[in-house]
Amino acid sequence: MIKILDYTTFSKELTTYTPYQYQLRVAELLFSGKNVILSVPTGAGKTWASVVPFLYAKQNSIEDFPQKMIYSLPLRTLANSIYSDVNDVLHKNSDLELASIQTGEYKNDEHFENDIIFSTIDQTLSSFLCFPLSLSKRQANINAGSLVGSYLVFDEFHLLDPKLSMATTLGMLRILGNLCRFCIMTATLSEKYIQELKTTLNAVVVSINDFPEDEIQISSLKVPEGKEYKKSIEVFEKTINAHDVIVRHKQKTIIICNRVEKAQRLYNDLVQDLEGFQNLQGLNAENIICLHSRFFDEDRKVKEDKLKELFGKNNSENAILISTQVIEAGMDISCDTMHVEISPINSFLQRAGRCARWEGQSGEIYVYDILSLDEKEMIESEEDDPETKQQIRTINNKYLPYDKELCETTFKYLKEISYLNKNIAQQLVDAILTTQEANNYSLIQQDNCNIAKIQESWNNCEKNMYSQTIRDIQSIELAIIDYNQIGHNIFIPYKYQTIGLFKWSFMKWAKDILATNEDVIFVAESNKNSQFIDWDTLDSEGYQLKPINDAYQLKNCYDIVFVDKSVFKYTVGAGLEPGTGNRISPLKPYTKEENQITEYHKDTFIQHNKAIIGCYEKIFKPKLTFTFKQLNAYWGEDIDWDKLIKVMICLHDYGKLNVAWQKPMKKLQELKGNYDPNEVLAHSDFNETTDKEIEKLSGVKNKPPHAGIGAYALIERAKEIIAFNRYEYLSNCISTAILKHHGVDTTTYPDFSISNVDYAQADSLFRANGINVRLIQKARRGHLIDSLPSIVNEWIIYMFFVRILRLCDQEATINFEKYLKQ
Template identity: 30%
Template sequence: MSSIEALFSDLIGATNAAPYSYQLRCAQAIQQGKNVIVCAPTGSGKTWAALLGYLHSRQIGQPFVDRVFYVLPMRTLANSLYRSVQDSCKQVFDVTSLPEEKRYHPSKLAVTIQTGERKADPFFEGDIIFTTIDQLLAGYLNIPLSLPAKLSNINAGALLGSLVVLDEIHLLDPSRSLATIVEMAERLAPYVQFVVMTATMSSNAVQALQQHLSAEVITVSAEELAIMPSHKDKRRRYVWTGSPVTAAQVLTHHNNGRTIVICNTVARAQGLYRDLKDVLHPGCQLFLLHSRFLKQDRQAVEGQLMRYFGPNAQETNAILVTTQVVEAGVDISADNLHTELCPANALIQRAGRAARYPFPRNTGTVWVYEPEVDQQGRYRLGPYRDRLSAAAIERTRQAIAAQNGNILGFAEEQALVDLVHGKAESEVFTAIFADNARRRREVSQAIDTADRSKIVDLIRHVDSIGVIITDTPETIDLSRLPELLSVPRTSLYSAFNTMTGCGAPGEWFAKIPRIKETDGQVTTVEWHALTVGNELKMAEWLIAISPRFARYTADIGLELGVPGPVPQVPANEIQPWTPYHFEYEPFKDHVIKVVEEARHEAKRSVCARYRLERHLGLPPRFAEHLVEITCALHDTGKLLKQWQQAALDWQQRFYPEQIVEEGSPVAHTTFRPEAGDIEKQRLMHLTRGPHAAEGAFAVSKALGRYFDKHFHDEEIIGGIWKAILTAIARHHSSQTQTVGRKLSFIADAASCLNAAVLAAGLDIMVDELIVPIQERDGENFKRALISAEEHYVWLPLYWFLVRRLRLADQYATKMTGG
């Protein structure tokens, strides 16, 4: 048994467990630095195919990437995989879920999660990071969803030297997130490995993506499927019913077994759940799961599903009614799966929740039903109402009707996907590739401006609104909102039109807030009652619905058009804002500590450094030398007279006992909010002024001279120079562009800086610190800063430097009690 096979056995926790041949081929290709597309059916172990190579490299001490991003389209999928992989890794590695523990225990394997709901790794510092496509792309675009704008340039650098695993890529929006992924893969091709995993992508799409990524395609062979316990005896029969699903049909086939019903809309799932509840046989457990539950109620249901539907489930006689939230990545299985008609790729993903496990749970039936129709006779297609999906549903209806009663294996399911989606997916990828230049300009603009409105065009069009049920919205504290329920705007339109005219005179259906701000602070909130459906367009993020027209219960979730009591929803647990806390620190000490922190973290960026040096033509380890230079010079602007005078005035007035050397320049002054320092600062009117861009400008000439000595290539000199200047200028705010004028440094500024740099072990010396004199100096400096549109080649180096600097600065400040 090879070492990688032994590792797999230990991860699974079974001495006789062995990886499949395709998993080993995938691990080997990834370890060789290749991009890979894995085509394998649901339940065949694609997760380990993607992770085994990295974990083996960690075990033998030869990692080929710095970290792994395991990216999923939905946070529910990220949650379930995160838990299972973390549990398996604990069988072999010393695992932590806290990325900061890596600093003090480098041998630990940090398996982390970062989603909109679980923000446990906001700076992407883990070794294996489970996250969503929204979080990954927002970080790449410099508009992270879980960080304030001033920190938006930290996370893109985490992608360099990484392995990005994209699971269930068929679920991505072709015109938004999928197109942006394609652009990212091309821009970062020299620095990032990609693994695309799919069970339901057409062969045309796989071929197109293979050529674009220069990827190796690894497909599970028929021979391999024949020996997989979960597939060798699988008998999954597809039955086309030609009619809408009813509670009677579900119960007819239940036979006290395990049944899953998947509906296209939440309302349909709620209605069917209620119908089943009315006629349920004694002893049968009935569950409902969809997107309109509060977190605690959703988790209560999810916590019980494994007992009845999981791989080791012992209990049976249970029915789960749900929506596409279990379409992929959720490890549950039923004997009978009832589903409304949907596109073939989604249908096969749903079918993957039936007959998923070895004998005796290897047989099952997928019952396919016509979708529900509205009063006008139109199909209610839910998330598949767009033109492409609706057309795919028509082709799927014909294909499934032709296969009625047949048992379909992986090959037959792939043929079904090719028949329904092959031509359309080929056209989608052709259009994406042809439009990539325009997409690149849009992405570059987003990176340069940190414009959050670009999320709608480049990641996902989220046309949903947060809903709260209350009859007194005027009493809501917007700073401590209760947990909101996310509802598509289209569902609210429908509910509004149904409810119009149903209430008594003067009754309101819904209200939306109109917020007035002064200097960025909320001053007044007025609630406006909606009178016509079109006014829903004015609802930006929040809508209050009267309890006369909406209801929430723990078993059904949110229902529109049904009266009920005002639910008791606890306020979100918002951490109280904690102002910055600093302790006195001399300038020289801070320089030394930041450089030391950067050196301490160097081993976590080895692959990124190597790829940068190879692609940009830099000498070995020179990128790390650039990190140290950036860290050593980053606070040069604090040596300005204005900054030092204000800082020393504060320290001498309130905390003189901490001053180590009278007159010595400082990097941080003591600031203790608990001692009333916020009010003291307001009353003293001490203005230190900005320092980041000013420091970058001050050392710009010295940096140019330094790199002239090391390189003869003007492009390399200019690229390095711009990257370092931009990292220093933007180490407090990602959008800094201007540098102040009428500045002057303290008398011995250059000697103080050189002494600190020398003490940190660096050889760069600054002869003079310059300041802008004329207006054009500031304009020239602005043009020197890295732009994604203009400096395509050198943008990754800037990302690498600014990430390393800002994280080192954070940790160094924490070390002194800040």
Template identity: 30%
Template sequence: MVIETLFKELTGYNPYPFQLQASQEIFKNEKFVITAPTGSGKTWMSVIPFVYAKENNILFADRMFYVLPQRTLVTAVANTIKPILEKRNLKVTVQMGGQNEDPYFEGDVIVTTIDQILAAYLGLSYGTSKNASNIAPGALMGSYIVLDEFHLLEADKSLATYVDMMNFLSPFVRTCMMTATATEKYLDAISSKIKGKYQVVSGQDIVQLQTSMNEVRKREVIWCDIPIDAEVILKQHKDRTLVVVNTVKKVQALYNELTEKIKRSGFDIEVVCLHARFLKEDRDTLELKIKDCLKRSSKKEIIVIANQVVEVGLDISASVLISDLCPANALIQRIGRCERYGEFIGKVFVYAINNHLPYDEDLVNRTGDYLKEQTPLFMTAIEELEMVETVHANREEKLLNSLSFSKVRELVEKTQSEGNRSSIKNLIRDIDNIQVLIHPKPWELDLYKKPEYFSIPYSTLLNYLRNIEQPSKYVFYPEFPNDYQSKYSKEVHWNLVEDIKNIYNYLFVALSPKIASYSKEIGFSLDKGEFISKETLSEIEKRQRFSYKKETYVEHALDVRKKIRSSDDKYNVVTSQFAQILNCNSNFVGELAELVGALHDAGKLIEKNVLVSQKWQKKIIGDETKEYLAHTDFDPSNPYHLQKEKEKEFKRAHHAAEGACAVLPILELQTKNLQLEKEIAGQIILSMYSTIKRHHGAYTKKMEEYCLIEDASKVIRKSLQGLFENETPLNREVGPSKAMLYEKFVLNAAEKQKLGWLLYWFFSRRLRLADQLSQQEKL
């Protein structure tokens, strides 16, 4: 099958020349950056190379990530590609806040947010516990990552970290970075940072294509030197009008003003507003209504008032766009929601503003100056790119080039090695929002049942509280008990905030309905109301512990080995890349992963663990056994089991770090077969050792003294049959001083240990997923 045919099958249309060129460049270049005007088909252009490679058995990527800056975009892209790709046997998953569908990135195509993928890269996966956060990063290697709408990322935070990720994971990763609104100099700067290539799809190319299809998207843009109000909206309104302003407060004010004016005038015009401060169910309803009223064939009359949430992700087309002045790249996104199908000439009115926030003042002023000088003008893709080049010239690339990527690398390395979440605000984004409940007596709520809440900027809340009398009477903050299990229960103590300046110390607060309200029409607002947050769960969803079935040490080791090798085809690309670097065949890389799986539970052969396991089976289960066990029977729903496991006689010794230390001589012996440089061989040994040490906790450090049973070497040899035929030397016994010494034997994410760190991610992912699957299948 040729790529043109696949384009036609998946999309229903023949590819544009620039799409074919881009697809070919993506195949040829591991790192590719492209800018193309809105509505030019970038999504499928970036997806099709992966599909083509999969269906033609080309070693291109093991999996694909489609990464977006906002959750609404994730939903829109997933809804577009999932039905089509799943018909071709490609599993499409969604991973984002509020939809934790694929925390370990096991899909063929994972649609996710920039926050999720960067958190995984930093070893702080949002979708998993901290202990399990060394499973997801291994999915990044051997993958193809599409980063869409990258102009929305903060250059000094998430974009800088993404650049670091591309460089650190090279040559184990591919990327295609896309946007509609970036200058050529900016593309040049980014592609230089990631050592890639870039492509600019010119406005002329797009207009020629649109002309050939009789779909030239043309909008008349007019500058208006006054602020937007209800009167000007009604004056410019045609049939389907979209009003986009810069703040939620202005959305709500215009909605109230406009609905009141329409009511007084006796008009029959539906008005809806949209922003991020709606409850999910209400927002979904509003978005469906807006998409229905502003779809291509719609004849309905409506005025939609919104903020930046409509700039990307919503497939809507208004006849008239009324917009606040904003930076050129944001304005072009807004213009893209007006007559986007080229059937009519769209009308765009851009109005003056009194405050530049939340945007950069200089960019806003430069855009305003450009519009005053150039408008009225008929804007096509050509004029759009000219405006971006004029307004944004030299700004983004200067900021990017001014960043110290060595400092970014230093902070990333420290975060990956230590797991410190405080780095997120510097490496992904500084979340300046506080979660807010509305309730007069928040102590009546069970927080574990997820009461309805809203997310608003700290500054918005603080500014509001400063302007009301005795604000401390209406704001409560939660104080949690020390018992972690009770953290989200009614045991939480709520106290009045005595000094509103301390609001920054809290992640969430409760506001009295006397100062906060909510409605389905305008969302959350800081005003008196009657709304009270309700619990959304009728029952507490507590995470269940794993059950276990009796399994001998050798049975478990052989089963995990089998599970690891059965997933080989999911890691063809990354395995071949490691094989090339290590100058060995791919099967040997798989054998190293299998060896780690075979040895991971060696600590279960510590004398104390063997005795406790046998005693548990005899006393609690009634099964007298002399076997060496990896797992005993255990049922977390059985109160008797839960009670007994806490008793001293059934306390097992730690086994992960201790087992890694015990099998270290075997790892060293196996690595000698590769005949590599001493430094590289040392990294391989350390990667396998670290995987075993951290197979229950991604940041395990502590190691205790131990002594394995006398038969340990013989038992381990049985678990290695067909994989490792040499003797099985062990560190069978380690005392306190040696234990402290081995604690310092650690792997970190430093550049000089990069190969070892990436192997550690690879081995950890394969071992931990196989280990989980092994027990799940037995239950």
């Protein structure tokens, strides 16, 4: 149990304010071994309610708490914003470790190695499902184990897709059980749905309703002195327009549209209409910001930083923000005047959370209907296939991307109120969403929280499972090029920054463009005649542009589409739009392959394994006290996990003792020099760039694979090596980690023969680490499919083991001398 006084002092010194009672309750529950569902309004401090307990545990070396935190959000903008806010605080406390961020935009922790990670839900779930979006299939099993023994925070949980990412998250938490601690946070789920989550996950609900003393302290809830309410509501049965925005502007105005096209039009209208309005005097055009999903990364980052400054606390500058739902949650910004297009009640309340957020601030919220779509936004098609017709009906819904019925119901209820507070907000959520959320929950239960699809993903490690488990986004990545410069030349497609667009919106644009233009829209085709760009292996042979002449070819969803700048324009102010422009896609940093080792240095079999053990003991073991304890409860018996990890390490390269493997490696080392024929090698001196000729002479490229041999050797002697009650299942976990420590597709082992001399050199290492039996030294090739994990528990243990092995193997190969000292 935490000492409340110590925790309160720590939290206040870190955040500069005394923690609310509900925040103390969250910490108390987490430290007592409970999981939490936190339901508080926007702007009530839920981020620090979830983060401070982890920092406190780290700072005080509390062993009965996870040593890694993975904080997941549904949108990149939210992840960027909260990561920045938290890191700013951590930076001021030099004894606290800084956080890392892993999103589609920022990839500075692709292997989830840092102790504090901010990530999108897509990155977190795809990692657990063994198709991490930022890694190749070869590395697909590295990240899943990072969630074992971690503290998992899911912010803005209500924004997840009920049938996909939300269901998969629930399935993941049910599978992990006691192997993680978690905190789910939401502001706009119905009371009934929260109770359903509580039952499904065996968690404790913390609600602001239970802490009336906090309500009078939280600045986003406090009614300013002399005011009847904090936020007024006025509903118009007309569309939002620039004139209404201008005449109602005071100091800070935020406009939130449902579609990018509408946001762009309003931005352009506002920039043109600054003159002649008294209340806009002193408003700098640079302080009119448009932010949505159709900006290049660096431009969006500049805009995010500027709007956080302009709309943050203690900034008196005049400013207007026009945006879409990318800012409706998670961003700590506020305005005195807000204009929003109608959206479902949960979305509306998130938007309203960016109004009158600060203490002493009051605000006005104006809500507009969407009467019809502009003709240029409509799609028509002569095609008959059902998918095309359904997608066209979807995009022609004037409330896109939202459900029509929910928008209409929300609009009806909002017309009946004149102001907004916490109680009214919850009443609206319960009245409008309870039935739909009950239906959603029923579907989640029917599909058993996508657990079957999770297991399928573990088996095949294919990214095509993304649309079945996380998000069916129907998007196309767009890059702007100058075709006159590229033409028919070979080029590298993945070097361009791209902008994601809803596929069917782009097809509408493409249809209109292609009616009067040729050779302006292209896809990239590999010289290997593959339809899709191989983002994982980054094909060095290059690609060529192939023109698209029929817009409906694009429904096959190529990875990326290239458009000539003559038909698309891009401006820093409004972003990407159809039209003639001069800007082409900026280039992005490119490395040939993730963490690829292009130069090796000689080490022996014993040196390499001792270095890996040293790496494990330095990097992983000190942080595994909590995990080992939870693993015992998860597996159902006390197990020496440390010993098993070392057994796995010692056997992972057992196949390198194979005569057919050692012979070409020794030949390569002989050609390089510094050769001792009595050494059993793990690696030879080798430089990929300068040693290609001796590589051919040595025959090293033809050496047999080695991973499967160690897996087979363990299986053959598993009962003697693994002296635990359920040794057979544990041996499946460990042998699979060995089998797949270079790639997830390995299922076999080759012919092998290990000499007595080479075996004797390794035997002392084996015995020192618990392998006190004679291992098999010779066998014919075979399959190991029957020894792969078959139940959920085995998969989890395998993923925990293989992560440690792969990361330590990689690190020790680069710095073996450093870890030999360990």
